[in-house]
Amino acid sequence: MKIDALRINEISAATFDWYCRYLMAMDNADLPALLGFFHEDCALQINNHLPMHGHDSIGAAFTRYWEAIDTIEHELHNIYGNDERFCVEMLCHYTRKDGSQVTLPAAVFMDRSTDGRITWARSYIDATPVHDAFTRQYA
Template sequence: MTISTEVATTRHLLHAADTDIAAFFDFFDDNCTFRMGNNPVIHGRDNIATWVAGYLGNVASMEHHIIEEWHAETVAALRVDVTYTMRSGERITLPAVTRTTVENNKITEYLIFIDASPIIAAS
């Protein structure tokens, strides 16, 4: 089975989130649109990086386990379990779906469907 460019790019994006957060942002187009859960939409790679830094302030590491993948045209959706290890040592695993739009090998839209309230409460 051949993996689409969109799914492969999204897999690499999640791997970077788990291993090298600076490399994670290299996947984004300069004008990328980002939304996590019920938070407001954020426009632009630099604004996304600032928001993510605040969100991950008390997170020591993350690990995404891909359960299911889907794509059509320029869109990929991955259902995952993401385990956050907090700086306190507490581990929290949450279900999520990431939806990316990939154009010219860059993420132009990144939506994360998750209830992140346990991470915020643990911070």
């Protein structure tokens, strides 16, 4: 994870550490660890798709996501908000199954419960370059 140019406003060091651990679980394709960051009553929405609700639905989506890539690395640029609600601007560096690399800008909005788990996450990224490779590979 790259954070050289990161700007943060009002989130605590503990929340920043929490978010870094969340991204590491994603980068390591560690589904049990990743789902541990989500509240039981959670939702995840990607772009303009309908939200996914609950661990089963979100877990299945992440499993399909990881099947399309070899690696991902997040480069954080900005985190704005507070410990309960924040947004993150980043670059996502993907290595696809064919070995090619793609860097995509992304924005993520997170809402967390009082116990610090995700209740609602919205991710905005045009992952077409990644998914096109996945579609061609498995078509």
